[in-house]
Amino acid sequence: RHHSQPAIVPQLHLLQTATAFSRSCSRPPLPSSPAIVPPLPSLPPHPADHSSSLLHQQLGKENPTWNSGSDSKMLIPQTKNIGLPLMNLMRFKGLPILQQLHIEEQLLRTSSENWCIVNDGTNDPTIVIGVSGKPAELLEIESVLDDQVPVIRRFTGGGTVIVDHGTVFVTFICNKEAVPNLQPYPRPIMSWSSSLYSKVFQGIGDFHLRENDYVFGNHKFGGNAQSITKNRWIHHTSFLWDFNVQNMSYLKHPKRAPAYRSARSHLDFICRMKDYMPRSTFMDKTVEATETQFSLRPIQLEAIRTCSEAEFCPSSRFLTNEELDAAAVALQS
C-alpha cells in the first residue's frame, strides 16, 4: 500500500529510521524475541538531577529550562522543580502518525526515562486500529480501498480512530514508579490520566472519564489506549479537536462499544473539542497540568538518535491492500 512520504523534518534521523523500519521489517517480533534492544543514549543531565548518567548526545538547541550565565558558558539550572520526577517533553506539529507510533514504541521499550509527547495534528487522514482489531469488523473496507485511506495497526490496545490534521495527540510514557502510588494496570492508569485532564478542563463542558473515553457530558472527544510492560507503561490519547464528518463513514459501529454509547451513530456519539477550548490553550494547559507532577525538560527529536537501524523493530505498521482485500473476502464467505 502506498502512502505519502512525510512532508516535514527531513533532517530527523530517527524519522528516517522509523520510515526504514516500516519498509524493511516484516512481521514484527513478539516480545519474546531476543532482539538486542539497547537503551537510547542517555540524555544530558537535567538541571534538577544531580545523579544522571554520562552525556552522550548534545541537545542541539537551547533548552529553555536552562538559564545562561551572562559572561560565561556555564548554565545555571533552575531549581523550582527539584523533587519531582523528571519527564522529557517532545512537541510536534503534523508529525505523521506512524512515525509518532514508532517513536513511542521505541521509547517505551528502550528508554528508561519518562516522556510526554504532544503532536498537534497529523498530515494525512489515517485510520488507526488497535493491536487486535479485525479490519472487516471495524471498517467499511470497500470504501477504504476505493479511497485509498491508509490503515495502521498500532501497538497499543483499544479501538479504532480516523485521525487527521484536526486530531491532537498527547502521550505519556512512564516508569512504573514515576507516579507515586499508581499500580501499573489499565484502570489505575486511566484514572490517573483523567485526573490530569480534569485540571485542564476544570469548569469546562462537564468533562469526565466515561468508561474509558474522555467526554463532555456524554459525547466522546478523546479516545485512549495503553501498553503495559514489566516496568513501564504508555497511555496515549487522540483528541478530536476537529474532525471531518465524511471520514467517520469509513468506520463501522464496533462490536465492542461502551455502554454509554447507547447504539448512537458516530456523529451522535462524538463531539469536537474546538467547541469548548482553543487548540493552543488545550496543549498549553496539558503541559501545565503535567508540570504539577513532573519536572519537564523540552527535548528536540534530533537528541534521541538510535544507535543503528537494526536494533529495534517497532510493530505498528500499515496494513497492505492485500490484507484488507483478504479481510473483506473472509467476511463475505
Add this chain to the structure above:
Amino acid sequence: MALRMWASSTANALKISCSSKPNVSLAFSLSRCFSTVLDGLKYANSHEWVKHEGPVATIGITDHAQDHLGEVVFVELPEQGGSVSQGKGFGAVESVKATSDINSPISGEVVEVNSKLSETPGLINSSPYEDGWMIKVKPSSPSELESLMGPKEYTKFCEEEDASH
C-alpha cells in the same frame, strides 16, 4: 466486586481440587486481598504462575493479575517450538484499552500453547489457574524455580503491593 471474585475464585479452586489427579493435591489459600493463590505453584513478581510437573511446566497469570487487568479480550502467545527466557516477555493480553506484556517465570522451550484462548480469551478471567493456562514449557534451567515465590510469599507480596497503592 471483591466478594464476587472471592466466590468465583473459591469455586474455581474447589473445581481444581476435585478434578485434579489423585496423586496431586491442591489446597488453596486466600489472601486478604481476595485473590486466589494456589498451593503447589510458584509465582513471579510480575504475577505469573508456574506449575512444574515432571518434564513440563505450565504457565499462566494469577488471579490477582486477571482481576487487575479486567476483561481479557485478546491473547497473543508464542508459537510451539519457540523459546522463553526468565523475566522476559513471551506474549501479551489485551484488556480494557491496554495490551499488557506477559513475562515468563522460567526459561525453556515452548512445547504446547493453549489454543482455546484465541476463541475464548475470557478463560483467563474465569479460570486463571486451570482452563486459562497459557503455555507449557520444557524448562531449560529447573533451578530457576527456586528463585520464584511460594504461595505464602506471593500472597504477602500482593497484599503489600495493593496496600502501598
